[in-house]
Amino acid sequence: MVQPFPVRESSILSLSELVSRLLGLLFLARFVAELGLAESAEFRILLPLIGVATTLGSIGLPQALTRLFASAVLEAGRPVPRSLLRAAWRGTGCAAGFALLMIGLLSALAVQDGIEKSEFARLLETAVPLLLLMCVTGSLRGMLLGLGSTYSPAFAQLVEVGVRLAALIFLLPYLSVEHAQAAEVGILTLTAGEAVAGLFLGTVLWLEVKKRGVVRDKTPGSLFSVLRMSFAPTGQSLLASLGYALELPLAHELLSRSHGEAAASQLIAEYATIALPLLCAPMVLTDGIATAHLPLASAERAASGGRAFAVHLRRIIGAVMMIAVPATGAALVLAPTLAGWFHAPEAAMMLLLLAPAALPLYLQAPLSSLLQAQGRSRALLYAGLLGDAVRLGMICAAFGLWQAGRSGFALAFAASALVQTGSLLWMLRQYTTLTVPWRTLYRSVQAALAAAALLLIALHAPKPFSFTALPLAWGAGAMLLCGWILMYAQEITPQTLSRLPLIGILFDTRRKKGV
Incomplete structure (x- = not known):
């Protein structure tokens, strides 16, 4: 079951x-x-x-x-x-x-x-x-x-x-x-x-x-088993740290040759200090999905031998779509405003270029948890190594050969995210046939468009009621609108909401009263 x-x-x-x-x-x-x-x-x-x-x-x-x-x-x-x-x-x-x-x-x-x-x-x-x-x-x-x-x-x-x-x-x-x-x-x-x-x-x-x-x-x-399963995630984390440690100095050196020292420092600050942290902020949700799925999928693999794997994979892809697609839409609309909060309006273009890579980026942690549950910890190491190699190679090509600017960071980041996520999906295919939940993707795009429209209204509202004056209220409204659309499309069910902390208590109370 x-x-x-x-x-x-x-x-x-x-x-x-x-x-x-x-x-x-x-x-x-x-x-x-x-x-x-x-x-x-x-x-x-x-x-x-x-x-x-x-x-x-x-x-x-x-x-x-x-x-x-x-x-x-x-x-x-x-x-x-x-x-x-x-x-x-x-x-x-x-x-x-x-x-x-x-x-x-x-x-x-x-x-x-x-x-x-x-x-x-x-x-x-x-x-x-x-x-x-x-x-x-x-x-x-x-x-x-x-x-x-x-x-x-x-x-x-x-x-x-x-x-x-x-x-x-x-x-x-x-x-x-x-x-x-x-x-x-x-x-x-x-x-x-x-x-x-x-x-x-x-x-x-x-x-x-x-x-x-x-x-x-x-x-x-089983000390050997514990250490054997530990080394692959550890190696992946060390390689990721090493990759990012090499990425910025390499980009700075190549950009300095073509754009000058000041411009290189400016572009790296836009990428590493503003655009990338803003893009990764919603990943707290997907990281929670990954952490919660690891013990569940591990226990079910021990009990059923992986028969439930296809269901978990489809659920994870669908859940990440419902987070990543609206987040991409919000980033595309709010990029100038968010960059303005950091007093760096030039960083808006960097965020606009990085935003389309949100979906493959957000998928990495949940897919990795499924591979770990299947005993394929080393697959994470291979995928991470390949992603780092692609990112560093694209940086050399973009800044060294093509002398690109902001677009060079976007190309390197998107190529790395696509290759690493694609590698994880390819490794998962040996356990089940990969089926993309196209209906969920379509409904997520609808939710993203509605949220983007609401945020555009918020940006052009009178100043006392604009997004700049009331960012939390408009942000919560956009999230509720996305949730309502996904609920209306039955992508999110009342049974799902009833399992949420605090909100679930409200649903249980309403059900007992016959509401």
Whole structure:
């Protein structure tokens, strides 16, 4: 039997990710405002190194544990195998060792302008507890998602960012720059948030395991299986980080030769700082779909051997269409206004050129989760490597041979997104016949056109009632209009809405009253 689309789980994870990002922006704004842009530069330099060092413990291992726990514990209340718990904690230890090794190698290879060697070593020592905690909390999240717990990892994410912000507000007066570096203050606040989140997740996991019980099994510890499934997502993340790390310096060098230093810096700022983050903002929804589908598809594969795979694939493609197509329409209409908020009106053209690639970009995370559930983790690595190679090759061709400007970024980005998503779909075809939900695409285009029309009215409305004056109200109206059109077309059903948090309570109440 095919399980329903995980609407509740997807919405919970997406909402927590959205709120966490907003709180994270507030944290960074407060951090820079209190300590200054120059003083916070060291913290910005160190953050990418911490992220790369913990890729195994925060990305690869949690996803592997989610798959294993979902496959082994198929029913609610079923005991947890002792061997799986043992392998999870051994894997966490390996991830912590990997993080410490990576941070040591990166610190030896990195060129840190403006930071003395002794100061940088001190910062790394301060970051060691944070590295270890990130590996532990990552494993706890993965295990809880595999056991079917969605609220606790989502709530822990909010707790983590909230504690960071509270620590910055209340501890900063006692940690002045004279007593501690700005980067140390930032690391300490991150560590406080990670510690509280880890304590909460550990308590929830202990209660869940205590309620289910632990069964002694004769299966030896599957540490090798855990690590084998972890390395592919870790490798994909590292390759993606390396690809983007090479992309901007390469583009800057080639653009400087043809357009000059100032123009090159301007174009890269439009692309990397404004247009790309705006285009990726709705991906919190598709990332929630991907995270929610991983344990569900893994459990169903263990139970049915993949017979439900075609249904999941079609549902995912349809759900992403209903998000990506209206988002593309909104980006095309609002590009000048959104770029104006950043005081960079030239970036509007960059966003207009990137917007058509939203659908293949948004599909990547959900399709990757299905491949992981089928045991094809290495496919993610191959697709990511191919996408990075295409993007770097197109940058060399666009800026080196054709001397393109903004269109060069759009060509490289679109080619990479199409090739990577196409590779994922081609790998998925071996499990089922790929059928495109054309009806859903047609209805999504209708919803996008209606939302675009409403937003155009909002842009030309009298000033007190225009989109510029009331962006949240008009944005919510456009979203509700899209939802109503999709509901009228029966792409979104009342049964689907009844599984949403809070909204589902309203639907249940109305159904009981006979409304």
